[in-house]
Amino acid sequence: MSLVQLTSVDAVRVVTIDDPERRNALSWPLLDAFSAAIAEVAADPDARALVVRGNGTAFCAGADLNDLFGDLDRPVEVLRDHLLKVYGSFLPIRDLAIPTVAAVHGAAVGAGLNIALACDVIVAGPLAGFGATFSQIGLHPGGGCTWMLTQRIGSANTAAALYKGEIIGAEEGTALGIAQELVEHPKDRALELATQWAQRDPALMADIKRSVAVAATSTLEESVAVEALAQARSLKSEQFQAFAARFTS
16 A cells, blocks of 8 residues: 555645554655655646645654664765755655645644645644754754745744744644644645635646745845736736726727
């Protein structure tokens, strides 16, 4: 049985981390299956949105340390290259042109938190927990955690969270901006959002996603230039021209 399930609901693709007995802890077999699922979504011309979720009580309890990190006596440079390979198994979520949403119903810890952060939007449930707990175990954050958290909640909040190394609960995580919604049934809500997004023009949604990414790291002038080209393209769309026609005599 696969540790990761890839299913479809119309144009929405759903990736489910499925090792509930181990609280979806990340082993190499699981990460290989996860990476393959994301690659399959990326190559799917009919995919319009993606939901990432976990089976069982946890979204993802983080890395299986023994399996994932291997021999800790290797030189630092070798360990660095090994870790970059680990990161490369889930960070391609960020490269998808389609909108992505993580449904976090339980614990998302360490690398599991990174998987959620790699999605565009996070929907949390009442029992969600966001665990940037690296410092508690003497480990520096990895997998893009510092960058992705800073993008969501700012540098001061990120520093505070990483220094403490504590689990952030659902309400606090939503108030900070880690999650964008807090609902009773996050898996249902995530699918609802993804279904809504999937009904929109895929070229428009891809351009919006790219514009947001540019805006996060660019000047106003650079962002406006990207917006202007994308908005000019959207003026040609059938949907917008039909809308505009309602205002012409």
